[in-house]
Amino acid sequence: MRLTCGCCGDWYSGKQDTDHDRGFGLCPSCEKEQAEQNDAEWDKAIKLLADALGEKNREDFLVRPREEQIFIVDKAIKDGILTWKIGG
Numbered sequence: 549m550r551l552t553c554g555c556c557g558d559w560y561s562g563k564q565d566t567d568h569d570r571g572f573g574l575c576p577s578c579e580k581e582q583a584e585q586n587d588a589e590w591d592k593a594i595k596l597l598a599d600a601l602g603e604k605n606r607e608d609f610l611v612r613p614r615e616e617q618i619f620i621v622d623k624a625i626k627d628g629i630l631t632w633k634i635g636g
Contacts (some may be wrong), residue, residue: 553578590614593621598628 550572551562555578565573574582594617598606609617624630 549631551575555582590618590621593630594618597621597624 549562549564550559551564551568551573552559553575554568554572555574558575560573560575562573562575568574587612594614597620598609601609607619612620621630
């Protein structure tokens with residue numbers, strides 16, 4: 549199916565995603581770029597939280613798998629413990 553990228557506006561061939569309006573999607577290039585930006589934002593948030601912890605808790609936090617670190621950071625944001633603004 550021929551789609552228009554909702555990010556860059558280029559045409560590309562792909563599968564219609566339910567997250568986009570009919571005829572629109574996210575081209576592979578923009579999808580990769582957004583994933584990289586998302587990873588970079590999580591890295592910043594993980595570092596921010598780690599830097600705020602005491603030595604023992606920081607060591608414990610940093611040895612956990614990345615997925616668990618993201619879960620903890622996300623919970624801290626949702627609980628209002630950590631304030632985070634994307635791009636901030």
